[in-house]
Amino acid sequence: MNDGLKILHKFYKELGVEPSVTDSSGVLSGVDKRLVLQKAVFVGQLYGVDLGYSYNWYVRGPYSPSLANDYYDLQNFDDVGDITFADSVVEKISKVKHLFEKYNGKQRRDWLEALASIAFLVNKSNKTVEEALEIIAEVKGHISAAMRDEAVEALRNDGILA
Amino acid sequence: MRTIFDPVYGSVPISDVELEIISAPAFQRLQNVKQLGLAHLIFPGANYSRFSHSIGALRNARRFIEAIKENAKLDGLNFEISPSDEQRYRLAALLHDIGHFPFSHATEVAFDEYRQEEKIQSGREIEIVDNHEDFGSLIINHDPAINEILARHDFIPNDISSVFASDNYVGGRELNLKAIISSELDCDRLDYLKRTSHFSGLPFGNVDIDYLIRSAHIHEGKLCFDKKAIKSIDHMLLARFHDYQQVVYHKTLIALEWSLKEAIKHCIKVNDNGIEIEKSVLIRKIESGEIKGFDDFKFTEAFKQAHSHCSVNKETSALLHLDAILHRKPAKQVFYSQEYMDPTNKSHEELMSRVEEVLENYCSENSLDRSNFHVWGKKHNISKVNPTELCEARSVSDIAVTEELIHIYNCSADGDKVIPLVFAKNSLISVLARKFLSDIRVFILPFKGYEEHRRNLTSILFSQSSSPQ
Numbered sequence: 001m002n003d004g005l006k007i008l009h010k011f012y013k014e015l016g017v018e019p020s021v022t023d024s025s026g027v028l029s030g031v032d033k034r035l036v037l038q039k040a041v042f043v044g045q046l047y048g049v050d051l052g053y054s055y056n057w058y059v060r061g062p063y064s065p066s067l068a069n070d071y072y073d074l075q076n077f078d079d080v081g082d083i084t085f086a087d088s089v090v091e092k093i094s095k096v097k098h099l100f101e102k103y104n105g106k107q108r109r110d111w112l113e114a115l116a117s118i119a120f121l122v123n124k125s126n127k128t129v130e131e132a133l134e135i136i137a138e139v140k141g142h143i144s145a146a147m148r149d150e151a152v153e154a155l156r157n158d159g160i161l162a
Numbered sequence: 163m164r165t166i167f168d169p170v171y172g173s174v175p176i177s178d179v180e181l182e183i184i185s186a187p188a189f190q191r192l193q194n195v196k197q198l199g200l201a202h203l204i205f206p207g208a209n210y211s212r213f214s215h216s217i218g219a220l221r222n223a224r225r226f227i228e229a230i231k232e233n234a235k236l237d238g239l240n241f242e243i244s245p246s247d248e249q250r251y252r253l254a255a256l257l258h259d260i261g262h263f264p265f266s267h268a269t270e271v272a273f274d275e276y277r278q279e280e281k282i283q284s285g286r287e288i289e290i291v292d293n294h295e296d297f298g299s300l301i302i303n304h305d306p307a308i309n310e311i312l313a314r315h316d317f318i319p320n321d322i323s324s325v326f327a328s329d330n331y332v333g334g335r336e337l338n339l340k341a342i343i344s345s346e347l348d349c350d351r352l353d354y355l356k357r358t359s360h361f362s363g364l365p366f367g368n369v370d371i372d373y374l375i376r377s378a379h380i381h382e383g384k385l386c387f388d389k390k391a392i393k394s395i396d397h398m399l400l401a402r403f404h405d406y407q408q409v410v411y412h413k414t415l416i417a418l419e420w421s422l423k424e425a426i427k428h429c430i431k432v433n434d435n436g437i438e439i440e441k442s443v444l445i446r447k448i449e450s451g452e453i454k455g456f457d458d459f460k461f462t463e464a465f466k467q468a469h470s471h472c473s474v475n476k477e478t479s480a481l482l483h484l485d486a487i488l489h490r491k492p493a494k495q496v497f498y499s500q501e502y503m504d505p506t507n508k509s510h511e512e513l514m515s516r517v518e519e520v521l522e523n524y525c526s527e528n529s530l531d532r533s534n535f536h537v538w539g540k541k542h543n544i545s546k547v548n549p550t551e552l553c554e555a556r557s558v559s560d561i562a563v564t565e566e567l568i569h570i571y572n573c574s575a576d577g578d579k580v581i582p583l584v585f586a587k588n589s590l591i592s593v594l595a596r597k598f599l600s601d602i603r604v605f606i607l608p609f610k611g612y613e614e615h616r617r618n619l620t621s622i623l624f625s626q627s628s629s630p631q
Contacts, residue, residue, distance in 0.1 A: 003279075007278060052277055
């Protein structure tokens with residue numbers, strides 16, 4: 001197995017996200033669980049854990065096709081093996097973990113989608129925060145206004161948004 | 163309007179701003195960046211550059227836009243694109259590869275592995291540019307000559323780079339022709355196929371790409387192709403798949419690209435050999451105009467210097483890799499396995515693990531340097547959508563990458579008139595996209611006395627797998 005897959009596997013484990021494409025608790029559908037896997041890496045990269053995945057925009061927000069290939073590949077390995085992360089990287093992941101633990105289940109899915117989508121639109125697509133919120137309100141009706149505002153506040157507090 | 167004579171298409175019309183961009187030093191750099199890395203060491207004619215490929219992509223983008231306008235008229239649709247927007251998309255096509263590193267993809271892989279080792283495992287705080295899209299955006303937005311030309315012709319640099327940048331959001335009501343620049347069937351892929359066929363002498367690119375382009379429409383905001391073109395599209399994608407198998411994944415080219423990647427990593431670590439990777443350094447080089455020299459020659463010079471610093475008395479893997487690419491002494495294939503599989507089949511990963519284990523044990527028992535061996539594994543998909551995701555999808559909305567997929571337009575369909583090709587039941591690709599090709603190879607560097615170990619390992623590995631020897 002290449003180091004890239006080992007790093008991805010360890011990142012999910014450190015974050016407390018099961019790297020499976022199905023949700024063992026049965027709360028999330030396969031599509032939703034994959035959304036969590038996608039957004040976890042995007043948010044991790046925002047916080048400085050450079051896993052090297054490029055993202056583009058699709059209907060549920062930022063998405064990386066090469067990451068999809070990698071997490072599907074991970075499902076087929078019985079033994080992934082270990083790899084050591086630098087202390088500074090573990091520290092960055094703990095910050096992301098703190099953000100993750102705010103919500104559970106389907107709310108976590110929406111929370112991650114809000115965080116990732118707002119950050120993508122502002123940091124990658126050069127939209128203002130206000131424009132980003134308008135776009136999210138228009139194309140993501142399932143994310144409440146309160147959660148959108150909360151996501152902006154969290155990203156601002158952590159210095160991700162100006 | 164000027165013309166450039168191209169060996170694949172003949173005369174290619176060039177506008178004033180395009181001509182000025184082509185003449186800019188940062189663009190001329192692409193003359194010395196080979197499209198196919200080291201493929202010319204196997205297929206002697208396959209040595210064309212990113213420069214000629216970019217001219218071909220520009221030509222195809224122009225044809226795409228003309229076809230879309232013409233078909234919109236025939237469909238009775240009100241499709242409007244301003245001359246300025248037309249030029250913007252053509253410039254994006256021309257500049258889509260401006261950020262390719264010397265030796266193209268091997269460098270991206272080397273930079274990626276360097277990032278993993280330095281940033282994730284060692285915790286070094288370093289900002290790295292490790293993909294050509296990001297580097298291209300940096301060049302377009304920071305190169306003084308390109309900026310001056312674009313400004314004089316009333317273009318904003320970021321409006322050009324954002325067309326091919328993957329991380330750009332385009333709203334549903336905005337004009338979006340990004341798919342002609344970057345998708346499964348775009349101006350880039352069509353040129354690659356024709357040009358590689360022309361220069362390598364291999365027959366796979368014998369596809370009527372102008373017929374495909376002429377069948378392009380915009381419906382429901384998506385680039386799509388007339389249903390009559392399905393067979394031609396299937397043919398094109400199969401031709402591309404076979405071209406990759408024959409050229410890019412040729413055993414000797416995989417071996418050489420492995421050595422190239424390792425040589426690049428070696429020269430990054432030995433900083434004074436001059437392979438820069440830090441974003442801030444690269445931006446400075448762009449702004450000062452030095453980027454024009456960031457090409458295959460520069461890397462080759464770094465390899466030659468590194469080679470001269472290696473002790474000829476000590477046969478290290480670094481020396482062997484440098485020898486491989488400088489003196490064409492590639493690693494030899496020891497084992498291979500290729501098999502089409504369903505996405506749920508775990509045989510690929512099981513065989514990879516078994517091969518790794520055999521190799522570890524063999525090196526340990528024979529006191530051999532493990533870095534002289536390479537296990538290469540890849541799961542080839544024929545479509546951009548992951549086969550597992552496709553097999554699990556109950557509807558188109560379950561597929562994430564829809565913007566980049568080929569769409570088929572069927573004006574007489576009862577339901578959806580625009581669907582992804584992978585959902586078209588009369589497409590061969592819709593069947594093949596649900597499988598992947600498992601491809602595993604093992605290589606050995608030609609160190610002194612390697613022949614015996616090659617024979618032994620070939621025998622052991624083939625006996626432990628179901629692959630024919």
